[in-house]
Amino acid sequence: MNVKTENFSNGFTPDINKVAAEMMQPGKLILRLLDSALEFVTNLLARMLGSSLVRQHFHLMLSGLVLFGPLLSFWVSKYNVFANSNHYLYRKFLKSTWGWTCIFTGSFILLLSLSARHSLSLSLRNLSRIGVVGLLWQVFQLLLTLLEDAAGACYEPVSPAQVTLSSASAGLQPLLLHDDRTKASCLKANMVWRGYEASQDVLILCLCCLLLVEELSVFGPHLAYVKPLQRRPGAPLRFLFLLCVIILVVWMFLLLCLLSHFPKFPSQQLGGALGYLGWRGLYQGWYRLRPSWGCPGLPGQGLLTSMDTDKQPQQH
Structure with a gap:
């Protein structure tokens, strides 16, 4: 019995291993092709977004x-x-x-911060830029809601029975004013808000598009920095970069x-x-100060030592 088992193992195990190896070769080839395609596409996009x-x-x-986008309404089909x-x-x-952009x-x-410096404090400092933009978006929402409630009024359409003969013949649609309602409660009650x-x-689409371009533009200098060091960015980092570019394209399309x-x-x-002013005040104003815990700094600052971020093209 032991002899038969030994002959079986000696005779068939190598064949099974050989067949398994041959079956794995196409899978490895496909993975190499996908990795090469991912590297080519991300390199091209990084060079494009990082250009001056x-x-x-x-x-x-x-x-x-x-x-000028609203002018397209004359050509698009309803x-x-x-x-x-x-x-x-x-x-x-x-x-x-904002949720998709933040994630x-x-x-x-x-991932870029950890792969470049392996510093948790530096990563948190870079992440704080997203937190500041999120806080700014919440402030914008609050202020705009207050201004809309203060500058608008709620109207209730008059029923046909209440319409006078003269107004009906003139083609008018009388409205009853409600001063005690906010925009949210007015629309919830199926009434008309004017203001x-x-x-x-x-606002949020423009702010997110500008934020994405600013944050993704550092990937090109990062690739140039790690190339002499013979360190290739991993596939997860490249894949996240590609997803961010896709999100940018989706936001541009939605805006259009x-x-x-x-x-x-x-x-x-x-x-x-307002979205432009928010980006201008942060990325062209506050973030240009000296990086510290009171200022997150511009994207890339502290990550690329041999390429000072002050030498990167940041003029807009």
């Missing part, structure tokens, strides 16, 4: 889109699938723009859809202006 052309002129392109406000993209992404950008910053407002959707299919002048332009 994008960093210096992206905010101008975004401003032009917000200003029967387009994105002309429906209940579309999947609007329902699943538009109301959670993907925060993960990218954390001045700033588009919070356009809002401006072209649901133009609201000047509400959307005011929201875009």
